[in-house]
Amino acid sequence: MERVPILKIGGVLLVSIQIDLHDQSVLALQEDLAERISATGAHGVVIDISAVEIVDxxxxxxxxxxxxxxxxFDADTVVVGMRPAVAITxxxxxxxxxxVRTALDLERGMRILRVLGQESGRIPAGDPTGLEWS
Known part of the structure; x- marks a missing residue:
């Protein structure tokens, strides 16, 4: 079974779904993500579904x-890159x-997480990128 990679960028975990999702891969992703949030203390999760064409x-x-x-785990989630057909479905x-918050693209998703992190005090107000938060 192919697993979805989870990348850490500062205080954010980036999940880029580039494979066809099946029930087993979805369950594995949930477990992997929970473990990574717990292990890293990430305060944000971005799920990029721009490659996902079909959902059930x-x-x-x-x-x-x-x-x-x-x-x-005290982390906010933003889903980015949703195709119109997926939204309609x-x-x-x-x-x-x-x-679940949504954004059109990764940049906007990261901006949402930065604002949420600053509002909650998890990101210092002087950090314009949001990448220094932990």
Whole structure:
């Protein structure tokens, strides 16, 4: 089974989904991400789904579950790069992705996490990049 890589950039974990997601890979991602947040103390998670073309209800719920897991570890989650067809499918499936923030691209997602981190005091106000926070 192929695993989704999780990269650490400052206080943010970047999950770039470049493989076809199946139930087993989604479950492995949830477990891997929880372990990485716990081990690194990351305060933000960006899930880049720009390569994802098709979602089903299980994968859609996975985004909400990951956001919930992240919140338990005091980390915010932003999903970036959602294609129009994926957004339409999620709406048609009735999935609201409660608690999941979205952004059009990685840059905007990082900006959202930086603002949230500064508001919560996890990122120093003088750090314009948000990369020095831990």
């Amino acid at each position: 209800s299980f994968i859609g719920r996975m985004f909400a579950t990951i956001a919930s897991i992240s919140r338990l 999620l709406v048609e499936l009735g999935l609201t992705l409660g608690g």
